[in-house]
Each structure stands twice: as structure tokens, then as C-alpha cells.
Amino acid sequence: MMTRFLTLFVAIMLAFATITPASAQEPLRLTLRDGVIEALPFALPTFQAEVAGSEGMAADISRVITEDLNGTGLFRQIPASAFISTPASFGSAITFPDWRAINAQALVTGAVAVNGNQVTVKFRLYDVFSGAEMGEGLQFAGTTDGWRRMAHKVSDAVYSRITGEAAYFDSRIVYVAETGPKDDRAKRLAIMDYDGANVQYLTDSSAIVLAPRFSPSGDRILYTSYESGFPRINILDVATVVRQQMTTAAGEMAFSPRFSRDGRQVIYSLANGGNTDIYRTDLATGQNMRLTNTPAIETAPSFNPDGSQIVFESDRSGTQQLYVMSANGGEPQRISFGNGRYGTPVWSPRGDLIAFTKQESGRFHIGVMRTDGTEERLLTSSFLDEGPTWAPNGRVIMFARETQGSDGTTGLYSVDITGRNLRRVTTPQGGSDPSWGPLQR
Amino acid sequence: MKHYIKFALLIGALALSACTNADRFNNSDAVDLNGANAANDINQSALDGVNNPSSPQFFSQTIGDRVLFEVDTSTLTAAGRNTLDGQAGWLSTNSDYLAVIEGHADEQGTREYNLALGARRANAVREYLISRGLASSRLRTVSYGKERPLAVCSEESCYAQNRRAVTIISIGQNS
Known part of the structure; x- marks a missing residue:
């Protein structure tokens, strides 16, 4: 296994070397994170229909996998019109020279069989340069209405095998x-696949709802609701769509909730007498803890991955800035020192970066910085960008963008943490306050 | 002076709506005629309301139900304190009424911060009204942050109207 992995890495490094010789000595991980790379060309012949009548599903699944991979900006599909040959069947030998000739670095082959409402998807991934299979072939089986998830699972495997990192395609927002x-x-609250497919509504629009946040396992959603006439935190069970108001510490308004990584604690803001501070509640015991106690606005708290620290925003210095404190409160450390105002910090699932919204000179930006505030990098710029959320692998950030003027609309966008590959996420109507859930099992 | 202008505009608007109704009266059958009469009655009572110092319309239009704020502040302006003195006087006289003070922000800010800023603004109004002798139990606050803009352009002329705290009065019990 280790040898196989090593071979894979070497193969990929060589593969990249053919595109970007300067990075030949760099480990693959750095190539993805920091380098401006050329997308890796891959070939994905439309998956074979192994059972008559599966052709449509095979085409749909092939299309979704291709869109997943193209959508990362890290991979580039070679059009089928360039193919010299295609495998006669899923099991037949690969003619590697035909794929090398069109400069395909990776080749994905697959087959789809639909039987009634059951569908089976098989795939194999090849490193064309070395003429070897990367990892073992995999098969996914399920019901036809889950076909998009099966396509995403193939994409996740391909992405992981080529980059050596976890992926994010089989996830929801x-x-x-x-x-x-x-x-x-x-x-109203809506849930959808990461790529905007399968939108379902979780609440009606009779009361304002704001800033939903997935639990780490994806089973529950915290959000702020005005159902009672005042902002309160609700917890919604994703499977049953049953919601209930969370019991917080006493306060006039409760908002900006977020789960701890183990899903047992909730941190949030309470406003009392015009003053907003951060609190923590243990969902099982109902025990409350006040974490900040200043006349300033303290809000938008977010746990680090091990739950020991919290990043939040405060205007105690006179403007909104980012601070890190212990999960039990205490003296925080300011981490943002650039020009402008910083808000909505979110700790990356890898723990290495904090994403934030920055306001400067009438523009809004989504940015990332190290957890000590160094290496600030702005990824976007527009009239109004806000509310970043991390892909489960910490490589991509989704956020909301609102356009200017009286007919301004909201929409969701994603960008990778190098600032490349800014893309609109298609939603049926406007969208804001995205929260990216975990990779599904 | 402003109030007089507002009042004049209101009269003008009523006159206009009366004309519209008259046109409809001429061109309509008996069912529509009843409808037109009902509309006139409603307008007539609104006019009375503004003239009647103990009416909610007098509170919201003649005294003024809102105060405005500078960018990213919750400090009451001189004009705002003047309006709130009027509100306090009215609420003292009309002691059956309770109030919810809504705090709002313009769109230039992140959602959470604006909620907190709206809470500050609503509370600034509440504290001022309490300082003018109103019972705190009659006054609740709620913040809408940037969720409920009145003016929709992305310019200071609109932002200035949206950075507001509005006193909503009702007869009843504050729960």
C-alpha cells in the first residue's frame, strides 16, 4: 500500500513536471496550495452502459463527474472529439499510447448498470504517463434517485487519488x-448538493431566517429565526425537518450560533441592553458560560478544530477586528491588524487558516490568514462579499455576494484558497449565508 | 416646519385618492360603489388620526416614530433627542401604549455586526425614553440589522434613511 502510494506521488510529480518544470522538485501538496498551476488534463470517455437502457444514466453520471473535476480548476477535461480510441468495454486493456498522444495525464473509465430503481457505478483511474492504474477500481451501488451522489463519490475518489487529499464533492450546503x-x-432555509443540485426548502418564509450552520456530522442545523418576533436560535433536525428553539442563556436577542467540532456545544451571541457578548451552551446539560464581558460588540464566534480556541470579531478597539481566545473565555489576542474592518471569522477544518470578511474603502473582500494573523491574503473583491464557509477539505471557500443598487440580488460563489477559480454556484433564486456540510458517508 | 410640509403632502395625497375614487364611482356598478365608499371612510379616519393628538397616527407622523444615526454609531443626534422627547411625552400621556423599538442598519456591514449595531441603536432609544421618565417595562427592543431596509439604493441618501430606530406602539401587554 505504502509503495503504491509512493509510486502514485512520484507519478504525479512527474506528471506535473511535464507541465510546470519549475515545480518538479516541489511536493504535490505545495503545488496545489501555492503554485499557479496549469490544470491537469484528464480524459473521461462516457461511462459504458453495461445493461441496455442505462445509456442515459451513464451519460448523466459521466457529465457530473466531469463537471466536478473541471469545477475545481485543478483538472481540465480533454474533449471526446480528441480521443484516438476508447476502451471497447470497461474491462478491456488500456491503449496508453493513444492517451499519451493527446496529452491526457489521467484517464477515468467506468460503467453504469441500471436495474429497476437500482444503479451500479464502477470506475477505474489510470496514470497515463506511467501506464499504471492509480488505486483499485471501485464500485458504488444504490438507488437511481441517488445517482448524483454516486457520481460525486467517483469524483471524490479521483480527486483524492490524484492530489493525496480529501475531497468535497459528495457534500451539501x-x-x-x-x-x-x-x-x-x-x-427561507434551503439545503442543496455542493454544486447547487437537489435544492430542498427547510422552512417557509413567514419569519426572517439567518445564517444557518451545519453540525459537524451534518445531522442538525443551527440558525437564527424571528418566528417569535425576536431573534432566537433554532436547532433543526435535517432528517425529520423538525425544529426547536434552543435554550440559551438569558438575553433579549440570540444569534450567530455555531457548533463545536464534536457537535455538543454551541457558541453564539446574546444582546442584552444593547450590548452583544459571546456565550457557550452545552446542549446536553444546558449549562451556559459567558465568554466575553465588555461593552463592545462581540459576535461571529467560530471554534478551532480541537475545540480549545475560539476566533471571533469585536469592535473593542474602535473598529471590527478579529480575536482569538480560549474556549473558556479569558483574555483574547487580536490577530487582525491590516487596514479596514474584519468580521465573520471561520476557522478552517484543517486548523491552519481563518477565513474572514474584510471591509475596506467601500469594498468587501473574502480573505484568509494564518491563525496568528500573518500572511493575510484577499481572495475576492466586490461591492458586498460576506460570510465565508469552508469546504470539508479546507481547500475551497463558499460565500455570498450581493450586487449594488436598488435591484441588487444575492448569490453564492466559491473560490479556492489561492484566490483562483471564482465561480458562481447556481441556485434557483438568490442565496446568502452558505454553510458547507461534511463529506457524506 | 417639516411637519407642516408632511401634513400638506398628506392632504394632497388624500385629495388625489378622493379624485380616483370619484372616477371609479362614475364608471362603476353598485358593488364597486360600496367599495369606493369604504375606501373613503378609511382615508377620512386617517386624516382625523393625524389631527388627533392621542392617535397612533399623530405619534408616528406628527411626532415622528423614528430617529436616524450616523454611520456605525448609536449616538443620538440633537434632532433625534428632540423626536424622542416628543415620543416620551406622548407615551407618558397615552399610558395604555407599549412600545417595541426596532434597531436597523444600512447594508454596509456584515450581517452579525449589523444585528449587534441595530441592538445598540434600539437600546440607545430605549435608554433615552427611560431617562425621560417612561417605565422600562413598557419598552422592548429588537434588532433587524440590515434585514429590513426602507430605501433600496446603494447610496448614502438611502443608507441615511436605513440607519434608524423606529418606535412601534401598540395597546396591550408586553410579554
Whole structure:
């Protein structure tokens, strides 16, 4: 296994070397993170229909895998019109010279069989340069209505094998679907696949809902609701869509909740007498702890992966800035020192970076910085970008963008942490406040 | 002076709506005629309301139900304190009424911060009204952050109207 892995790494390094010789000595991980790379060309002949009548599903699954991989900006599909040959069947030998000739670095082959409402998807991944299979072939079986998930699982495997890192395609987003003009906007919670497919609504628009947050396992969603006439935190069970108001510490308004990584604690803001501070509640015991106690606005808290620290925003210095404190409160350390205002910090699932919204000179940016505040990097710039959320692998950030003016609309976008590959995520209506859930099992 | 202008505009608007109704009266059958009369009655009572110092319309339009704030502040302006003095006087006289003070922010800010800023603004109004002798139990606050803009352009002329705290009055019990 280790040897196989090593071979894989060497093969990929060589593969990259053919594209970007300067990075030949760099480990693959660094190539992905920091280098401006050329997308890796791959070939994916439309998956074979192994059972008559599976052709449509085979084409759909092939298309979704291709879109997943192209969508990363790390891979580039070679069009089928360039193919010299295609495998006669899923099991037949690969004619590597035909794929080398069109400069395909990776080749994905697969087959789909639909029987009634059951579908089976098989795939294999080849390193064309070395003429070897990368990892073992895999098969996914399930019901036809879950076909997109099976396609995403193939994409996840391909991405992971080539990059050596976890992927994020078989994951979901909860967000606020928005309709109507700015002065009469209806908001409701919606959940969808990471790529905008399969949108389902979780609440109606009778009360304002804000900033949903997935639990780490994806089974629950915290959000702020005005159902009672005042902002309160609700917990919604994803499977049953049953919601209940969370019991917080006493306060006039409760908002900006977020789970701890073990899903047992919730940190949030309470406003009392015009002053907003951060609190923590243990969901099982109901025990509350006040974590900040200043006349300043303290809000938008986010745990680090091991739950020992919290990053949040405060205007105690006079403007919104980012601070890190112990999960039990205590004296925080300011980490943002650039020009402008910093808000909505979110700790990366890898623990290495903090994403944030920055306001400077009338523009909004999504950015990342190290957890000590160094190496600040702005990824986007627009009239109004805000509310970053991390892909489960910590490589991509989704956020909301609102356009300027009286007919301004909201929409979801993703960008990778190098600032490349800014893309609109297609949603049926406007969208804001995305929260990216975990990779599904 | 402003109030007089507002009042004049209101009269103008009523006159206009009366004309519209008259047109509809001429061109309509008996069912529509009843509808037009009902609309006139409603408008007539609104006019009375503004003139009647103990009416909610007098509170919201003649005294003014809102105060405005500078960018990223919750400090009451002189004009704002003047309006709130009027509100406090009205609420003292009309002691059956309770109030919810809504705090709002313009769109130039992140969602969470604006919620907190709206809470500050609503509380600044509440504290001022309490300092003018109103019972704290009659006054609740709620923040809408940037969720409920009144003016929709992305310019200071609109932002200035959206950075507001609005006193919503009702007869009843504050739960």
C-alpha cells in the first residue's frame, strides 16, 4: 500500500513536471496550495452502459463527474472529439499510447448498470504517463434517485487519488434562499448538493431566517429565526425537518450560533441592553458560560478544530477586528491588524487558516490568514462579499455576494484558497449565508 | 416646519385618492360603489388620526416614530433627542401604549455586526425614553440589522434613511 502510494506521488510529480518544470522538485501538496498551476488534463470517455437502457444514466453520471473535476480548476477535461480510441468495454486493456498522444495525464473509465430503481457505478483511474492504474477500481451501488451522489463519490475518489487529499464533492450546503426586492425580501432555509443540485426548502418564509450552520456530522442545523418576533436560535433536525428553539442563556436577542467540532456545544451571541457578548451552551446539560464581558460588540464566534480556541470579531478597539481566545473565555489576542474592518471569522477544518470578511474603502473582500494573523491574503473583491464557509477539505471557500443598487440580488460563489477559480454556484433564486456540510458517508 | 410640509403632502395625497375614487364611482356598478365608499371612510379616519393628538397616527407622523444615526454609531443626534422627547411625552400621556423599538442598519456591514449595531441603536432609544421618565417595562427592543431596509439604493441618501430606530406602539401587554 505504502509503495503504491509512493509510486502514485512520484507519478504525479512527474506528471506535473511535464507541465510546470519549475515545480518538479516541489511536493504535490505545495503545488496545489501555492503554485499557479496549469490544470491537469484528464480524459473521461462516457461511462459504458453495461445493461441496455442505462445509456442515459451513464451519460448523466459521466457529465457530473466531469463537471466536478473541471469545477475545481485543478483538472481540465480533454474533449471526446480528441480521443484516438476508447476502451471497447470497461474491462478491456488500456491503449496508453493513444492517451499519451493527446496529452491526457489521467484517464477515468467506468460503467453504469441500471436495474429497476437500482444503479451500479464502477470506475477505474489510470496514470497515463506511467501506464499504471492509480488505486483499485471501485464500485458504488444504490438507488437511481441517488445517482448524483454516486457520481460525486467517483469524483471524490479521483480527486483524492490524484492530489493525496480529501475531497468535497459528495457534500451539501445549507443556505438562505432569497426572493423578492430588497425592501421586501423573503428568506427561507434551503439545503442543496455542493454544486447547487437537489435544492430542498427547510422552512417557509413567514419569519426572517439567518445564517444557518451545519453540525459537524451534518445531522442538525443551527440558525437564527424571528418566528417569535425576536431573534432566537433554532436547532433543526435535517432528517425529520423538525425544529426547536434552543435554550440559551438569558438575553433579549440570540444569534450567530455555531457548533463545536464534536457537535455538543454551541457558541453564539446574546444582546442584552444593547450590548452583544459571546456565550457557550452545552446542549446536553444546558449549562451556559459567558465568554466575553465588555461593552463592545462581540459576535461571529467560530471554534478551532480541537475545540480549545475560539476566533471571533469585536469592535473593542474602535473598529471590527478579529480575536482569538480560549474556549473558556479569558483574555483574547487580536490577530487582525491590516487596514479596514474584519468580521465573520471561520476557522478552517484543517486548523491552519481563518477565513474572514474584510471591509475596506467601500469594498468587501473574502480573505484568509494564518491563525496568528500573518500572511493575510484577499481572495475576492466586490461591492458586498460576506460570510465565508469552508469546504470539508479546507481547500475551497463558499460565500455570498450581493450586487449594488436598488435591484441588487444575492448569490453564492466559491473560490479556492489561492484566490483562483471564482465561480458562481447556481441556485434557483438568490442565496446568502452558505454553510458547507461534511463529506457524506 | 417639516411637519407642516408632511401634513400638506398628506392632504394632497388624500385629495388625489378622493379624485380616483370619484372616477371609479362614475364608471362603476353598485358593488364597486360600496367599495369606493369604504375606501373613503378609511382615508377620512386617517386624516382625523393625524389631527388627533392621542392617535397612533399623530405619534408616528406628527411626532415622528423614528430617529436616524450616523454611520456605525448609536449616538443620538440633537434632532433625534428632540423626536424622542416628543415620543416620551406622548407615551407618558397615552399610558395604555407599549412600545417595541426596532434597531436597523444600512447594508454596509456584515450581517452579525449589523444585528449587534441595530441592538445598540434600539437600546440607545430605549435608554433615552427611560431617562425621560417612561417605565422600562413598557419598552422592548429588537434588532433587524440590515434585514429590513426602507430605501433600496446603494447610496448614502438611502443608507441615511436605513440607519434608524423606529418606535412601534401598540395597546396591550408586553410579554
